[in-house]
Every structure is written in structure tokens, then in C-alpha cells.
Amino acid sequence: MLLVKQELLAALANTLESFSPGAGAKAAFESPKVAAHGDFASTAAMQLAKPLGRKPRELAEELSAALLATPAFGRWVQAVEIAGPGFLNIRLKTAAKQQVVQEVLTAKEAYGRQPANGRKVLVEFVSANPTGPLHVGHGRQAALGDAICNLRAAQGDDVFREFYYNDAGVQIQTLASSVEMRARGLKPGDAEWPSGEKAAAYNGDYIADIAEDFKAQKTVKADDREVTATGDITDIDAIREFAVAYLRREQDLDLQAFRVRFDNYYLESSLYTSGRVEAAVQKLVAAGKTYEQDGALWLKSTDYGDDKDRVMKKGDGTYTYFVPDVAYHIAKWERGFHTVVNIQGTDHHGTIARVRAGLQAAGVGIPAGYPDYVLHTMVRVMKGGEEVKISKRAGSYVTLRDLIEWTSTDAVRFFLLSRKPDTEYTFDVDLAVAKNNDNPVYYVQYAHARICSVLAAWGGDVAALAEVDLAPLESPAAQALMLLLAKYPDMLTAAAKDYAPHDVTFYLRELAASYHSYYDAERILVDDEAVKKARLALVAATARVLHNGLAILGVSAPSKM
Incomplete structure (x- = not known):
């Protein structure tokens, strides 16, 4: 349905230009908040009403008629309805929704992915001090960082994974x-x-x-x-x-057990031995962004939005902890990474302003807002109805290895990605091992395995399903499933832009629910060959999108459960 959407957007853009040449009205579709209101929605009439001096609903009526007169809308759109103050609610023909099945089956693992764009992105995550086993907070960070890397790679970025650790101090x-x-x-x-x-x-x-x-x-x-x-x-x-x-x-x-890899390990000590820390300080001094007071060297960080100036070098000659961070990020910039994402705990929130201030003040061309940060809260662990706080091996906290051994890598990754990073999260060990629909990772993986079981029972050539006639896919359940498949690429793009892998977990749970509803509504392996193959094509496409989405999260898609 990507081609269908592109055709409709082009028709909308041309129509808007004809109504108001040069106004630059944005041609875009939204998803209606209520599914019954249609498949796409547009606010174009409300955008143009003020510059044209028109009433939004009257303008919407004229836009609707003009759009339906275009070849693209005539081919793919069943109706354009006016709602509220001037929304255009667009209902697609069944044939338009059916296009997505062929697109998914043809693209396979590439469905939803964008071509390479040449943009270099560095994601720094975990970065645990080598003083003890990784704890569950590190696990949340590892899952977040790895999934964000996968999301950005799916958008065509050249992603570099880096682990920074303090080997001194x-x-x-x-x-x-x-x-x-x-x-x-x-x-x-x-x-x-x-x-x-x-x-x-x-x-x-x-x-x-x-x-x-x-x-x-x-x-x-x-x-x-x-x-x-x-x-x-x-x-x-x-x-x-x-x-x-x-x-x-x-x-x-x-990390290997958690299926997380890195391209580079960067030692904090190398910032000192290479002279990068001293060089960063000298850049700031030369730029006139420092001053001496009470025997210490201060950064004029308030010039860049910080709430107070910060000490860089203490009276005893040692540097404060944010100074090597500034040197490290100058190194990232000079290595060609102009998009950098740091995954850190919320306890690092106070360092953001001072690091960014130091980078801007250094005078090397680094813009405000560099680097990006994704901050996450810690994780509570519940087991047997009680909170677990201590691991015998670690002595004072629950380790990532504990969670993996109590449940599975798949469960830990999916669960730790199932909420926004900055929200408190409680990991329920008992739920993570439950084999029922209350367990979200089981629910999604079971949908995939259920489809694989149907395809195995059929025993035919799945690749050939990309060429079958999809006309029999007319039921409401089938159309709802197809429309959800079509939303996958846009969902991925938005999740990558917002550093929000939790959106992928929400989508996969919704897709699994839609498939289970479809499975309950329609028998797939029917006697009618045309109907059977059309339904098989739909469920095969669903399995593919489930597989692709789980891969973004670093979670397996089992064929049997």
C-alpha cells in the first residue's frame, strides 16, 4: 500500500497547490483516532481556510470533490467524508488495502526499511564501569541501545555502536x-x-x-x-x-547472552594519554569561555543555558567528571559522527547542560543540542509476588544474568522495551515465564508460530503467494489486518525519529491481536483454492511483519511453541 499512499499524497499535493498556489500547504495523512472514521485523515482544509479567508467545512467540500476527480483517488478511494471542523476522512477501496500483502511478500525482510542515506550515527550505550556484573538497569540500557541502533539502521543510517568505560578513578x-x-x-x-x-x-x-x-x-x-x-x-x-x-x-x-554487540570499546584513560582532555580545556581557555576563581578553573556554562557556571579543574589540579565527557564528544564529532545518541540513566540528567555548553564553547562547530540523549529509569524486579533487591553474586543488586536465567533473553528484551524509557518499570518474572496471553512476548511470538503452523499444514510454496489474486480478502477482519500491515513502515520511521522502540512493542501487540481476531473469524485452509491462497498470502505477510518487527527489538520469531 506504499505505492497507493504515495499516489494519493501526490494527488493531494497537486490539488492543494491548485487551490492556493505557493501557499505551501502540507500534503500529509494522519491515522483517524477512531478506526470507524476511515483509513486516512487530512487537515488540509483547516490549513488553507485562514490564508484563503474561507470557512473550513465549505473548503473541505470543494477539496473533497476535487480530490475524487483525480485519477489516484478515483482508483483507490471509496469515499471522502467531511467531519468536525473540516477534517477529510478518506475511506480506501478494498483493492487499495490488498496491495500491502503483495508488497510485504515481495520485499520480505526489507519491508519497512529505507535505502542507505550515507548518514553516520554513533550510539553509545551500556558504558558500565568494569567494577561488577551488569545490573538490570544496564540491561534496560542494552536493550534500548541495541533496538535504537536497529531502528536507525532500518532508516538507512550507517550505525556505529560504542561502549565507553572508565578504566581509572x-x-x-x-x-x-x-x-x-x-x-x-x-x-x-x-x-x-x-x-x-x-x-x-x-x-x-x-x-x-x-x-x-x-x-x-x-x-x-x-x-x-x-x-x-x-x-x-x-x-x-x-x-x-x-x-x-x-x-x-x-x-x-x-552482553553476548543478551545478543548485544559493539563496534568499539572506548577507554576513558585514552582521553588523557592521547592529550584530548588537555586539548579540550585549552580550546575552551583560548575561546575565552573560562575564568579562574578560588583556585579553580570555571566554564562559563551559563552563556549556553546552564543554570550556573561549572568547575572544570579543581584546586588540587584534578578535572571534574564532565571535562573528559566534553573531550570524548569532541572526539566523536571529529571522527565524523555528527549524529550521536547517548543512552544513559536519569541520574545523568544534570550533566547534559554542562556537556553541551562545553561543546558549543569549544568553537569546533558543534551545534546546540549535540549530542542527543535518551534517559531511562531503573527497574524494579518482582518474583513470587515480592520485590527482589539483592543478588548473592553481585551483593547489592539484581544482575542482568539473573533475569536471563530466570526467564529468557527474548522475554527480558521485550519486557524492558515495552515502556517509555523515562517511565518507572517493574519487571514481573512470573509474568515473563507465563505461557498465556497476559505475557506480551508470548502473545506476539505465539501469533508468529501459529501462522507458521498454518503454512506448514498447507505445505505449499510461500514465495508463490506473492502472485495470487487477493480479491477474496474482503471481510472486515481481513481489511483491518491489511491496514495494520500498511502502517508498519511509518511506525518504524516515527519510532526511529523519536528513539522510541516501545512503539514497536505496542505495534506488534496490536498486530498480534488483529491476527488472532482474524484467525478466529475466518478459517484459512478452506476447500476453495482461490480463497485459501488469498488468506494464506495475508497470514504469510503478517508473519513476515511480525518477524521484521521482532528483529528490530532483537527478539526471536519462533516457528513452533
Whole structure:
């Protein structure tokens, strides 16, 4: 139905131009809020009414008549109705809706995707410090980042996936000292073990595992390098190097199990060793965007919308944490990534204004609003009707690995993508393993498997269904399903633009519901050959769109359940 829509939009644009030459009225269709009102809607009459000095409804009547006189509307449109203050509600002929079935079956996995556009997009996500296992918040971020990458790639973007991690700083020192204490035989609760709310120690069992492997002089491989433990528990630098490599490997294994990959791992330490941090500071100083006060170097961030100026360099000579962020994003820009998306927790909200201020002030051509941010809230986990807060392995939080082992990668990804990122979310483990219609991922996957079962029972050539006569697809249930299939490309485009993979989950649940309704309304494998093949073509197209949409989310589309 893409070609049908394009023809109708072209006819609408030409008609609007004839009514008001040069006015630039927008030729666009909306989906009516109530399905009974039609298949497409246009606000064109209300747009033109004021510049033409006309009443919207009267103008809508004239536009309706003019549109129906065009070849495209004559071929594909059953009626144009006037509603409310001047809406044009368009009802398509059945033949117009049937076009989508052939389009889907012909395009296959390319249905809904746009051609390559040459635009480079960098998406930075997860970026967890190598100080412990990935928690469920990292899981939400991994699912979001991967799905957003898939959405942008579907729009023709050249997408680059990057993981940035802090391989220096206080948390890494705490990791090393925690492993060192475990290696000496200490454990949480001992008198010498740090305690209290702000204790400088990690208590999880994973620290003991690292200590044992360090003493055993094990070798771990992470980030394309191997690190062999020396076994010398007095060498804190050797412990630090081994512990970081160990946890990077553990995180990589978790991400592999979660079906998430990266094109590059960017080390914070490289910003210092390469001189990028100092170079960024000098750019800001040279641009006159800094000043010294109370022994510290300040950024004039209020010049760029921040609520107050920010300290860049403290009196002791160390940089505040947003300075390497500025250097890192200048590096992203200079690497040719002029569209950058950062997936981060809502606790990073306060850094956005100061990072953007530093980037604009640097004078390297970076525009306001760079980079884009998608912020997400943390995740509560419920199991057996009770909230789960602690994992034995992690010591203080539920890990991503816990969720995967309790449920499945498919369930975790779909569930974590099923709400807007900035809304609170509770992951219900019991629901995620339920095999019923209340479980959204089961409901969608079952629709796909149900179609595969029908096609297998038929046993014919699915590819040949792209050429069958679709005229028998006239029932309301069939038309509703076809219209929903036709909405998939526009839904993808909007979800990519808004960084909203949750829209894909909503769409797939709606499509699955429409298919289940169709399946209940009409028997597919009937004796009439023409009717049977038309219905098979429709359900095969539905399976394809379910498969394509699940792939965007990184969720499998099983043929049997």
C-alpha cells in the first residue's frame, strides 16, 4: 500500500497547490483516532481556510470533490467524508488495502526499511564501569541501545555502536582494594573490612572469584588482549589490571547472552594519554569561555543555558567528571559522527547542560543540542509476588544474568522495551515465564508460530503467494489486518525519529491481536483454492511483519511453541 499512499499524497499535493498556489500547504495523512472514521485523515482544509479567508467545512467540500476527480483517488478511494471542523476522512477501496500483502511478500525482510542515506550515527550505550556484573538497569540500557541502533539502521543510517568505560578513578581503586582484601582472606563482616553506607569496598561473591583466579594465576581475555594474573597479592597494580580484565570479560559474556554487540570499546584513560582532555580545556581557555576563581578553573556554562557556571579543574589540579565527557564528544564529532545518541540513566540528567555548553564553547562547530540523549529509569524486579533487591553474586543488586536465567533473553528484551524509557518499570518474572496471553512476548511470538503452523499444514510454496489474486480478502477482519500491515513502515520511521522502540512493542501487540481476531473469524485452509491462497498470502505477510518487527527489538520469531 506504499505505492497507493504515495499516489494519493501526490494527488493531494497537486490539488492543494491548485487551490492556493505557493501557499505551501502540507500534503500529509494522519491515522483517524477512531478506526470507524476511515483509513486516512487530512487537515488540509483547516490549513488553507485562514490564508484563503474561507470557512473550513465549505473548503473541505470543494477539496473533497476535487480530490475524487483525480485519477489516484478515483482508483483507490471509496469515499471522502467531511467531519468536525473540516477534517477529510478518506475511506480506501478494498483493492487499495490488498496491495500491502503483495508488497510485504515481495520485499520480505526489507519491508519497512529505507535505502542507505550515507548518514553516520554513533550510539553509545551500556558504558558500565568494569567494577561488577551488569545490573538490570544496564540491561534496560542494552536493550534500548541495541533496538535504537536497529531502528536507525532500518532508516538507512550507517550505525556505529560504542561502549565507553572508565578504566581509572576511585571506583577502579575500590575494586582493586576489594580483591586484594579477599585475596588476603578477609571477607565482608570482618573487623578489617570497610563497612557503612559509603564504605570503599565491593561485597559481592564475584570479588572472591576474582581473588581466587588471581592467586591461581589464571589468564583472562577481554577487549582483544590477554591478562595473566601474577598471583602476587601485594602488587595492587597487577590486581587492578587483572580485575578490570576479568570483569570486562564477564560483562562481554552477559552482553553476548543478551545478543548485544559493539563496534568499539572506548577507554576513558585514552582521553588523557592521547592529550584530548588537555586539548579540550585549552580550546575552551583560548575561546575565552573560562575564568579562574578560588583556585579553580570555571566554564562559563551559563552563556549556553546552564543554570550556573561549572568547575572544570579543581584546586588540587584534578578535572571534574564532565571535562573528559566534553573531550570524548569532541572526539566523536571529529571522527565524523555528527549524529550521536547517548543512552544513559536519569541520574545523568544534570550533566547534559554542562556537556553541551562545553561543546558549543569549544568553537569546533558543534551545534546546540549535540549530542542527543535518551534517559531511562531503573527497574524494579518482582518474583513470587515480592520485590527482589539483592543478588548473592553481585551483593547489592539484581544482575542482568539473573533475569536471563530466570526467564529468557527474548522475554527480558521485550519486557524492558515495552515502556517509555523515562517511565518507572517493574519487571514481573512470573509474568515473563507465563505461557498465556497476559505475557506480551508470548502473545506476539505465539501469533508468529501459529501462522507458521498454518503454512506448514498447507505445505505449499510461500514465495508463490506473492502472485495470487487477493480479491477474496474482503471481510472486515481481513481489511483491518491489511491496514495494520500498511502502517508498519511509518511506525518504524516515527519510532526511529523519536528513539522510541516501545512503539514497536505496542505495534506488534496490536498486530498480534488483529491476527488472532482474524484467525478466529475466518478459517484459512478452506476447500476453495482461490480463497485459501488469498488468506494464506495475508497470514504469510503478517508473519513476515511480525518477524521484521521482532528483529528490530532483537527478539526471536519462533516457528513452533
